[in-house]
Amino acid sequence: MxxxxxxxxxxxxxxxxxxxxxxxxxxxxxxxxxxxxxxxxxxxxxxxxxxxxxxxxxxxxxxxxxxxxxxxxxxxxxxxxxxxxxxxxxxxxxxxxxxxxxxxxxxxxxxxxxxxxxxxxxxxxxxxxxxxxxxxxxxxxxxxxxxxxxxxxxxxxxxxxxxxxxxxxxxxxxxxxxxxxxxxxxxxxxxxxxxxxxxxxxxFMMFQGQKEHEDIEIKKAQDFIEANYMDKISVDQLADMFAIGRRSFERRFKKATNNTVANYIQRVKVEAAKRSFESSRKNITEVMYDVGYSDTKAFRDIFKKITGLTPIEYRNKYNKPYALQGAR
The missing domain is CATH 3.40.50.880 (Class I glutamine amidotransferase (GATase) domain)
Structure with a gap:
């Protein structure tokens, strides 16, 4: 026993x-x-x-x-x-x-x-x-x-x-x-x-950004990403914006947020897509463009990697009209 x-x-x-x-x-x-x-x-x-x-x-x-x-x-x-x-x-x-x-x-x-x-x-x-x-x-x-x-x-x-x-x-x-x-x-x-x-x-995860750190420039970079997620943002652009060398910027960003810059941008975009799928009637392509993606396969792969569900599966799970439609 x-x-x-x-x-x-x-x-x-x-x-x-x-x-x-x-x-x-x-x-x-x-x-x-x-x-x-x-x-x-x-x-x-x-x-x-x-x-x-x-x-x-x-x-x-x-x-x-x-x-x-x-x-x-x-x-x-x-x-x-x-x-x-x-x-x-x-x-x-x-x-x-x-x-x-x-x-x-x-x-x-x-x-x-x-x-x-x-x-x-x-x-x-x-x-x-x-x-x-x-x-x-x-x-x-x-x-x-x-x-x-x-x-x-x-x-x-x-x-x-x-x-x-x-x-x-x-x-x-x-x-x-x-x-x-x-x-x-x-x-x-x-x-x-x-x-x-x-x-x-x-x-079930909601990405809220990791901001419990003291690196002011990195916090400003995070704010910029979150306000401009629909645009194409590069590491070089962010590093230049805050007058920090690229390698130093990437190192500081990873240390502060536990994410690479590219991963952070992806997670912010996916979080915005999730909110849209939950509350709007937009189709997958419309949401994809809204969050700054133009490649359907890339968007689907990144979305599934982060959420564990495809965009369609996520929408059908959390958007009530679609969920009811799927239950019929």
């Missing part, structure tokens, strides 16, 4: 505690209905017997972490609010997580629970997923961790992390399949109405 420890952290998102408990408890019921023994022992653990979350919910833990000497897998739920404050309030859990991992426990973070996982030092030099909205903040706080943009699940040496919000369900199903079998995971996905095997959160 696998011992599943779900941490009840301060400032946790209640759903990220309830969901894994519900899922693994339900899987036990599925197994018993099939004449098999239950496979998971599920417990809520914390630093106190009762944890009050954001002055909204009280969660009663089954045991204190110090009472559990060994477990098989630890779930770190999504946090909320200010991340630095959340880490400070939960720092008492760090030594226990590290010690359990040293003893052989696997560790999984859900959504922005990745911040607490990274604070343990277990992710140093490893890859990680988290909510796309917190990617810049995560990189700033944990530069020694490789954040995988858009990924739903990241696994490395018994450490797991998931993408944003409800994408943690995909990690939970992934672990159900790993510990039991594919049929049980499929049954669970149908019971909870979760799209199994989804690999990317790219279609």
């Amino acid at each position: 696998k011992h599943v420890s779900i941490l009840v952290t301060e400032t946790a998102v209640i759903e990220a505690i309830a969901a894994p408990r519900y899922l693994f408890t339900a899987v036990n019921q599925f197994l018993e209905a099939a004449g098999k023994p239950p496979y998971f022992e599920v417990q809520l653990l914390g630093l106190s017997r009762e944890v009050r979350l954001n002055n909204l919910f009280s969660v009663h833990t089954d045991r204190l972490v110090d009472e559990v000497k060994q477990t098989d897998i630890i779930f770190i739920p999504a946090l909320s609010g200010n991340m630095e404050q959340a880490l400070e309030r939960n720092k008492g859990l760090v030594p226990w997580i590290v010690e359990q991992h040293r003893k052989g426990s696997e560790v999984a973070s859900l959504c922005i629970g990745a911040f607490l996982l990274a604070a343990t030092g277990l992710l140093k030099g490893k890859q990680c997923s988290t909510h796309w909205l917190y990617a810049n903040e995560f990189r700033t706080m944990f530069p020694d961790v490789t954040l995988v943009d858009g990924s739903i699940i990241t696994e490395e040496q018994g450490i797991y992390s998931s993408g944003g919000a409800n994408s943690y369900w995909n990690l939970l199903l992934y672990l159900v399949e790993k510990y039991t079998d594919r049929d049980t995971a499929i049954l669970a996905s149908k019971y909870f109405a979760v799209d199994i095997d989804r690999e990317s959160q790219a279609a």
